[in-house]
Amino acid sequence: MKFKAALQSLQTYEAGKPIELVVREFGISANEVIKLASNENPHGCSKKVQQCVAQKLASMHLYPDDSFYQLKEALGAKHKVDTSQIIIGAGSDQIIEFAIHAKCAKNDGILMAGVTFAMYEIYGRIAEAKIIRTKSSTHNLSEFTELYKQHSPSIIFLCVPNNPLGESLKVSDIQTFLKQINKECLVVIDGAYQEYATFKDEEMRISVAEFIRDFPNVLYLGTFSKVYGLGGMRVGYGIAQQEIIQTLYKLRPPFNITTLSLVAAIEALKDEEFIKYSLQDCFTQMKQYEDFCRQRGIRYIPSFANFITLFLDGLGDSTTLAQKMLEKGVIIRNLASYGLNAVRITIGTKEQNQRALSLMSALL
Incomplete structure (x- = not known):
């Protein structure tokens, strides 16, 4: 076959x-x-999350609220954005897939660090996009800028902090870089480990509301799989301008996270x-x-x-x-x-x- x-x-x-x-x-x-x-x-994960999920077990036969209203309300309050600017995914990697399929036609460029999250390339190659990597393993923004000018990619991935290496970028440096990028190029800022970076160094803190306001071509990704301890529940989210989110929604299957995943994520945000x-x-x-x-x-x-x-x-x-x-x-x-x-x-x-x-x- x-x-x-x-x-x-x-x-x-x-x-x-x-x-x-x-x-x-x-x-x-x-x-x-x-x-x-x-x-x-x-x-x-939080014991409060475990208790909440246990109480919801009897509802496993029911589909979740497909609007994800409560979770979006909580994420909107956390990141100071409107709920219309949020999409929920089965892990943030599902939203990566949405973004690539929404933006990339055959031979369109996807720019990323020399060593970074493997799913960027995997989804990109499935879409028959051209994968462009920096020579440096880590995020060298001078190299990113040079390759951007040379190839005019459709998508740029910035994984901050970077998986699997662990380095990150200062917010001021990201902002300087983004000012050079055409608004038709989608810049995905993968913040799966942002909570850790922010805790360690305030200069790494990304204000999501400011980023998507100042740079309307930015899509920010977050996840509940890391510090929230819900890797087995598979819940991620994307935040961007409403136009981007509405487009990504066209690729989203219904009920793409489970009833228990939804309950767990909502409760996890409460236990600071x-x-x-x-x-x-x-x-x-x-x-x-x-x-x-x-x-x-x-x-x-x-x-x-x-x-x-x-x-x-x-x-x-x-x-x-x-x-x-x-x-x-x-x-x-x-x-x-x-x-x-x-x-x-x-x-x-x-x-x-x-x-x-x-x-x-x-x-x-």
Whole structure:
């Protein structure tokens, strides 16, 4: 059977390995497996969210409110935007797909950093767009500007903080860059890890309302999968000028998140104390990794997210390290598929981090 030609050379997205797989393959007890590969909140989600979802279980047979009125009201209040400027997705990556299909025709350009979230390219290539990457792995805005002038892309992706590397951009630098971009070019600012960046450095804080007011070609993305601890619920959102949102809605299937996902997201926004604790603990625990790297001369990227990227220059092979740690029940992310001899490690609890670092020290 023949399929779309663009799919022939397309690599499947490599998700972090689930705990169940490690249990099956290596015979390790599930409670001995540590998953530090997918940037989930190690503290789970708010207990208030769990209680709220449990109370809603009897309503699982009912479709959710497809207007997502309550969730949009809460997000609108949080970001100081009108609800007509918000779209809800099954994870923010669904909205990435909407944006690319809405904007890109065959051979239209999509500009992104040299190493960034893989789904930008995957969805782009499905749409038969031209993928344009900077030479630098991280977000080098001088290179972005040069490539923009050279190729006039239809979409630009700025992942701030960047997944899988962890670096970010100052808001002032993003604003300077956006002033050079034609209003017909859609600029997607992927803020999946924005809560972490903002907590660490106020200069990274993106005021969504100001951005979409001053730059009508900006689409901002957020998610409940990271600091809110709802990765398993799959809820993301996009915020932009009403014209952009109305266009994206034409691609949105009905009831694209579940009844329980909707309840969880609404409740998660209310528990600010849980979010503050999660953010504080993340950067407290991250110091263990930074100290480990400095003591052993391991190069790393100072992270503005809930993970850290370590380069194994001359210290070993990332594929071998990730596999050996996997066999011992510690799941980390190998970045060999990005052309890097590096691993990305989610910041876990104190005990999880100590175990991961002890094992890594022995293996290296």
